[in-house]
Amino acid sequence: MTARAPARATAEHTGTDPGEPSTAEIVVRGVTKTFTRRGGADVPAVDDLDLDIGHGEFLVLLGPSGCGKTTLLRCLAGLETPSRGEITIGGRAVFRAGRGARVDVAPEARPVSMMFQSYALWPHMTALANVAYPLENRRGGRREARAAADRALALVGVPELAEQYPGQMSGGQQQRIALARALVAGQDVVLFDEPLSNVDAKVRDQLRFELLALQRRLGFTAVYVTHDQHEAMSLATRIAVLHAGRIEQLGTPEEIYNRPASGYVARFVGVSNELTGQALDPTTVQTDIGEVTARVPTALVGHPVLLASRPERWRIVTGTPDEPNTWPATVDLAVFVGSRSEYMLGVGDGTRLAVWDSGATSHTTGSRCRVTIDPADVRVLPVDEGADEGSSWS
Amino acid sequence: MVVTARPATPPATPAVPPARRGLFGPGSALLVTAVVALVLGPPMVMVAGLGSGVGQAVSAAVALPGLGTMLLNTVIALVISTGCAVVLGCLFAWLDERTDAHLGWVSRILPVVPLLVPPIAGAIGWALLASPNAGFLNGAIRAAAGLVGIEITSGPLDVFSWPGLVFVYTLYLVPHVYLTVAAALRNLDPAMEEAARVGGAGPARVLRTVTLPSVRPAILGGALLAGVFGLALYSVPVILGTQARIEVLAVTVVRLLTAEFPPRTDVAIVLGLVLFLAVTALYLAQVAVLRRSRFATISGRAARGTRLRLGRWRAPSRALLLGYLLVTAVLPFLGLLVVSLQPFWSANIRFSALQLDAFSEVLVGRRLTRDALVNSVLLGLVAATAAVLGAAVIAYAARTYLRGTLRTLVNGITKLPGTMSHIVVALAFVAALAGPPFGLAGTVMLLFLAYVVLYLPQASVSAESALAQVGDPLAEASRVCGAPPGRTFRRVVLPLMTPGLAAGWALVFVLVSGDITASVMLAGTTNPVVGSVTLDLWTNGTYPQLAALSVVVTAVSAAVVLVSMRLTRGGGRAPSRRRG
Incomplete structure (x- = not known):
């Protein structure tokens, strides 16, 4: 139903040229996020990073824990405030600090949704109420929100769970509810913070293929954080391998695997x-x-x-x-x-x-x-x- | 088929909708400002009010008759009773956490004993039990001695004495030591002790060489906490010490303000500052010790070890635990109950003369007590609700809007009244708000503001731990789903904090409705509350009504505390019940 550019069409798009204006869905320019370690030393979690993510692309941020991938994702969502840099989503600056007027759009006002590692389903709400919540916030209209939530639950294959509470569900079911909640409002950008890391291998493989099919069908831009190279290879149109807050290599899964740019990438993706x-x-x-x-x-x-x-x-x-x-x-x-x-x-x-x-x-x-x-x-x-x-x- | 409400064609430039600026941000900023003003304002006004008269006030304080004796009394009472409390608190904690003398419910009840039976009720209860002539225990001992042919006319126990005072102090300090030491033992990996046992050490040697040294910071921390509490404790020394002519610092400050005419406010403030400095020093020492202890005794996840079998020592150990609860809660309450049912207080209980006159007098007949009860319960309800809801908003707002030093500062200010003694806070309210331009003297409003400030730390601690249990991701998910902070708080954070807040509410309600220290300085005939009226009745010697009032207060406190403990445990289970 939605006319979108085929996902692969933007895969060649590698423009991380800081000087040029970009038409990408998400533009990250010079973003730095430092944390102050106990004792006063500043540690950059994300270090002067540039990244363009095309419309309808499935970009995976890959790296070991502490490489800055989750911090970068949270900066896109507005849950972390970068120390400096600029972030544009859908052509509008959502964050800018360092040059020009400071911009910092609150998470609720950014055109993104997010799926959390811990699912973050609200235990006092039913599955339906959880999924309807983003629509109630964005458009109001409780009845329509519930109807759309019902359809979203059917989309992820668990219409029968509507009246259940998260505490009554298995991990895999909770993940489907969390996915429905992330997709229901039809945001152009969906962020994923290691969403498949808490379930067993079989469920993970199943959900991964469904997620990929949904992304291709709905055409949203996906930014996906993981430390699992297998997951990254099978989902991504492009992978950004992160190391110490910087992008070590950005490319298609084939490029990353067959032509690693450094020993670090070679070691992290596959056995070397x-x-x-x-x-x-x-x-x-x-x-x-x-x-x-x-x-x-x-x-x-x-x-x-x-x-x-x-x-x-x-x-x-x-x-x-x-x-x-x-x-x-x-x-x-x-x-x-x-x-x-x-x-x-x-x-x-x-x-x-x-x-x-x-x-x-x-x-x-x-x-x-x-x-x-x-x-x-x-x-x-x-x-x-x-x-x-x-x-x-x- | 795409089921979401996505538009058929994406807009050319997806516009970021203007952020909806709710009232939550400005509202919470206003609340924080008001709280900071209420916490910091009165003490500053108090100190500034001394102004140029400070030298005169200090010399008047130094010239107080018996100043040296009073300070020495304070030190002696605190050092001895804290020492006893440390020994008993450690013993109880070890018995309950590490041995088969363990009784599940004791470990839950023991820390809240001072809430079940407020110190004022306990002190009066012990006065009724062990005063030299009419004390029930003395009556029983004399009767028993008479049976074996020994005639005693007075005593043998006398609670109005040094041993009596230290005894009741100790009863109320033990829970503070127990709480910190038991928590440390719970976090201490039993494998350390088991390794010592396997290495050939007997139980006593393990206790001496491994267990106690491992929790030494917690013991010291508990001792300092007990010291802070004891230094500010007013009810016990005013009931027991006054008759024994043992005056301590807390009692002197209140006496200067309430019993002298005209009130010697400036001298009281000088002594209040001495009290404040002493409490602050102890508190800072405690914080320092506990901070260090985090590095000293950390073990990962505490595994349940096998409890030490005490054998023939098990029964006496249990008797000791139960004996503590008996003398701290059960006996004083029984003493109050008996007197409340008698026409007058006498060592010989006359079961034929049991009557409810005192209760009907206190609850219905006498206007002062009736008003006091109504005021205390209403103040408890309103102040607890205000403090807990306010603390919840502040905790969430601080975490959402503030970072770094500013957040630490705001959270710290909500805890600040806990480091001042109640006497100092009440003194500051008298100095700042009672007179012009506010003119709140003798109003319920003055009591309300003072109670909210006094018990803000408890409300704030429970709000912060409730918020921590909710965790960041649930609130962040709500923000990313398009709900601004206020809506996130209302729809997600507050509902999930409710069990923790309910426990905090019950705690603050009990503390407010049973408060005595602030009440005795801020309440009068126009705004009577239970605390102030209780002391009046004690001074006038109307014992049955006094006992009846104490019984009512104790019953309300105990009921609220027990119900909330029940609900909190039930609340923790609620999701699993749904799961079932």
């Missing part, structure tokens, strides 16, 4: 094998396990670099094919996890590699083999402070 070394020339990196062939960006030639690679890109081979990037290895650990076999291999003098193979477990612990990777699957990155932790294994 990491090797440190010295880039000798545009195709060679000298490491502990010998020379690795990879495409080295020009700027990194002659510098220490970090090599990141995905476990599923490695292959265990038998025989002695004379390919580049092949090393003899020892199987330190072999685990069959259902959809694949996971190996921990020892290469060279103490280097460990995680290698995933989609077949059955065909190599036993202690056996010897050879391991190889296509040079195109080795990502050459600048060294960052997390690099010394070595490869991760999950």
